[in-house]
Amino acid sequence: MTKAILLDEKDNVATCTSAAKKGDTIKILGGGEISCVEDIPIWHKVALCPIVKGEKIFKYGEIIGEASVDIAKGGWVSHENIFSVPRDYDNELI
Amino acid sequence: MNFWGYKRADGRAGIRNHVLILPTCACGSETARIVASQIRGAVNIIFNTGCSDVAANTAMSQKILTGFACNPNVFGVVIIGLGCETVPHAKLREKIKSMTNKPVVSFGIQEEGGTLKTIEKAVRAARNLAASASLQQKELCDISELLLGIECGGSDATSGIASNPAVGELSDKLIDLGASTLMSESIEWIGGEHVLAKRAATPEIHNQIIKICADYEKHLLAAGQDCRAGQPTPGNKFGGLSTIDEKSLGCIRKGGTRPIVEVLKQAERPTKRGAIVMDTAGYDISSVTSMVAAGCNAIIFTTGRGTPTGNAIVPVLKVTANAQTFSWLEDNIDVDLSGIIEGTLTITESGDLLLKEIYDVCNGKLTKAEAYGFSDIAVDHVCRFV
Numbered sequence: 001m002t003k004a005i006l007l008d009e010k011d012n013v014a015t016c017t018s019a020a021k022k023g024d025t026i027k028i029l030g031g032g033e034i035s036c037v038e039d040i041p042i043w044h045k046v047a048l049c050p051i052v053k054g055e056k057i058f059k060y061g062e063i064i065g066e067a068s069v070d071i072a073k074g075g076w077v078s079h080e081n082i083f084s085v086p087r088d089y090d091n092e093l094i
Numbered sequence: 095m096n097f098w099g100y101k102r103a104d105g106r107a108g109i110r111n112h113v114l115i116l117p118t119c120a121c122g123s124e125t126a127r128i129v130a131s132q133i134r135g136a137v138n139i140i141f142n143t144g145c146s147d148v149a150a151n152t153a154m155s156q157k158i159l160t161g162f163a164c165n166p167n168v169f170g171v172v173i174i175g176l177g178c179e180t181v182p183h184a185k186l187r188e189k190i191k192s193m194t195n196k197p198v199v200s201f202g203i204q205e206e207g208g209t210l211k212t213i214e215k216a217v218r219a220a221r222n223l224a225a226s227a228s229l230q231q232k233e234l235c236d237i238s239e240l241l242l243g244i245e246c247g248g249s250d251a252t253s254g255i256a257s258n259p260a261v262g263e264l265s266d267k268l269i270d271l272g273a274s275t276l277m278s279e280s281i282e283w284i285g286g287e288h289v290l291a292k293r294a295a296t297p298e299i300h301n302q303i304i305k306i307c308a309d310y311e312k313h314l315l316a317a318g319q320d321c322r323a324g325q326p327t328p329g330n331k332f333g334g335l336s337t338i339d340e341k342s343l344g345c346i347r348k349g350g351t352r353p354i355v356e357v358l359k360q361a362e363r364p365t366k367r368g369a370i371v372m373d374t375a376g377y378d379i380s381s382v383t384s385m386v387a388a389g390c391n392a393i394i395f396t397t398g399r400g401t402p403t404g405n406a407i408v409p410v411l412k413v414t415a416n417a418q419t420f421s422w423l424e425d426n427i428d429v430d431l432s433g434i435i436e437g438t439l440t441i442t443e444s445g446d447l448l449l450k451e452i453y454d455v456c457n458g459k460l461t462k463a464e465a466y467g468f469s470d471i472a473v474d475h476v477c478r479f480v
Contacts, residue, residue: 005255005435007255015251015255015334017435029437041334042334043250043251043252043333043334043398043416044251044334045251045334045336059340059343060254060343060344062286062289062339062343063339064285064336064337064339064340064343065336065337065339065340077336078331078334078336079326079331079335079336079337082336082337083322083337084285084322084337084338084339085339087284087285087287087307087308087311089287089304089305089307089308092287092288092291092304093300093301093304093305094297094300094301
């Protein structure tokens, strides 16, 4: 069975450790299973819940980007559908 | 914990005892290569700059050349100059002599009457240095003399999930033993800089880390480049890394968890011991070049997609947690950490495994890139040639 690694409980994506085919059940290491709705290459991310356009993507418990389109639960999350949000450095200074 | 190394007069310890054939500029590089090829125990670098540079680029190339010469893995230096470069061989030689008391000699191709006459003299000088180097006995050195450079290149999603945390564990273990580690590639802190800055030992260091990222973005914007357009690289994206933030959050894990005690400018020598970071490019060859100039005795290098890279002066130990990459590029990668992904190897066990590997490298074990004699170098530039 295809597996995917969940790194933090806040995350809405998990990383597939083998290629997944549409219709596959992916076992999430870190909890549960998910049905894959499109082909996902090895080491790429699967959405663990429906993600709407503008929603933040979490991995490592941190924001890795923002969805540029709606992404279905079990869909492929990649550089094609998420983008990096500019930093607010001034507010990070202490 | 001790290793068998070469004690230097400045108090540092080398894990190799190279005679370095060092060109002052691109025009000396081929002669330096031929000289090194004649002498067992000599290494050379190919230098692509040193001439027709703006002052800031010259300052960087001088930091690299003097840093390489002063690196504790180097016994002595033979400098090969041309004669019309920005910093001629005698000036570079005197600068190096003011920084270290290791033997340094130099020759200029225009002065000597061409490459063959230069080669004759330089080979003889290098032979004498190699003979002296061969007499130096290894001594027991405390692990606190180790400055390990931590690098990643050709990253994929396995890097941040497995090999980088394993190297982070190694870094923590080394620091607890009294050694120092150096993590660079500041562009690959962007998006994770707020997490990295939490490790700062002081508020000043916290703000230095944030400011380096802000300044890096501004520098690239001034050249018309959005850092998010170049990072992640096409290979990173193919390997499952979608944004610079995702790449950075994985990258910074290789630095471990111990407090960051110093932030260095590029190619600067540390003044403190412990976990140290340096402002360098994300370009792995350039970052390693700067860490070697800063005095690292060894480099550990994580990769997802695989790379053959090596450095002339410092052994580069390459590790991957991508099983397919290891089996496909086994001739280039030293350590297989794919058990972390498969669930057969814990991060703690990986840290122990890497500590043993680094200990062996310190004691003289050749890494694969070292055995092949690889000597990649890239000097960071801020401006076009003039």
